[in-house]
Amino acid sequence: MNGRASQTDSARAEASARQNWDAGRYARDARFVSDLGIPVMELLGPVSGLRILDLGCGDGALTERLAARGADVVAVDASESQVSAAAARGLDARVGDARRLEFENEFDAVFSNAALHWISPPEAVVEGVARALGPGGRFVGEFGGEGNVETVRRALISALNARGHDGAAADPWFFPSAARYRAMLRAGGFAVESIGLVPRPTPIPGDLGDWIETLAGSFLAVAPETRRDAVISDVRDAVRDSLQRPDGGWTVDYVRLRFAARLA
Ligand code: BEZ
Numbered sequence: 001m002n003g004r005a006s007q008t009d010s011a012r013a014e015a016s017a018r019q020n021w022d023a024g025r026y027a028r029d030a031r032f033v034s035d036l037g038i039p040v041m042e043l044l045g046p047v048s049g050l051r052i053l054d055l056g057c058g059d060g061a062l063t064e065r066l067a068a069r070g071a072d073v074v075a076v077d078a079s080e081s082q083v084s085a086a087a088a089r090g091l092d093a094r095v096g097d098a099r100r101l102e103f104e105n106e107f108d109a110v111f112s113n114a115a116l117h118w119i120s121p122p123e124a125v126v127e128g129v130a131r132a133l134g135p136g137g138r139f140v141g142e143f144g145g146e147g148n149v150e151t152v153r154r155a156l157i158s159a160l161n162a163r164g165h166d167g168a169a170a171d172p173w174f175f176p177s178a179a180r181y182r183a184m185l186r187a188g189g190f191a192v193e194s195i196g197l198v199p200r201p202t203p204i205p206g207d208l209g210d211w212i213e214t215l216a217g218s219f220l221a222v223a224p225e226t227r228r229d230a231v232i233s234d235v236r237d238a239v240r241d242s243l244q245r246p247d248g249g250w251t252v253d254y255v256r257l258r259f260a261a262r263l264a
Helices: 007-018 024-031 031-035 039-044 061-068 082-089 122-132 148-161 178-187 209-217 224-244
Strands: 051-055 072-077 092-095 109-113 133-143 190-204 250-263
Touching: 024 031, 024 082, 024 209, 031 061, 039 061, 039 109, 039 133, 039 250, 051 122, 061 072, 061 109, 061 178, 061 209, 072 082, 082 092, 109 122, 122 133, 122 178, 133 190, 148 209, 148 224, 148 250, 178 250, 209 224, 209 250, 224 250
Parallel strands: 051 072, 051 109, 072 092, 109 133
Antiparallel strands: 133 250, 190 250
């Protein structure tokens, strides 16, 4: 159960809502997220002429690539800052909640990269995606799977617990096993074409502290601002032996869950 048996969907959703997305900061510290999303885009196959929903589009870096390949893309994200950045690329980008999608029978495919682990309950997402697709439509994506960034996640929880906070309750992430997500897709009416975990240790640009501030802000948010640097410092110390490279940089233990499914 990956240490999160007690974290309910609603607690995860609350924790996720504490995450602050700043498109400028994201572009600086997390550009690698979209750069590494190319393999999942390839899983979509040829997209020219297809109408595609990019769910959790972030700043639209991958949406732009889909559009450049001839797809007619609508991009949705919950963050106004990210949607503004995506719209500035000339994309049809809209603020929206992936748990309450209002599209019906509109798309040939729904694509999602590095977003679904932020959104609970996941069943609501699968349901909305199924509704948004036309008959035989595909749902293709990748997000954090079981064991994703586990070393950092554990260290964050421990550092918060040690300072009197409930670290597990601050955890916003849904990182399922392939079996669990396969079952969810099937329950949502999909035939699963492929699904599996892909371990992908990932060198990050810059310091681990920047990664934590940009991508794990939900954890930091439960500590007073004056203590956040100390939490980051505790985490850095705890994971140094496992994640710091001899050159001083950091490689985080990412594990992707990559899947392709078709509406049955
Ligand atoms: C991910 O893409 O797997 C990820 C991003 C931010 C925080 C945790 C995981």
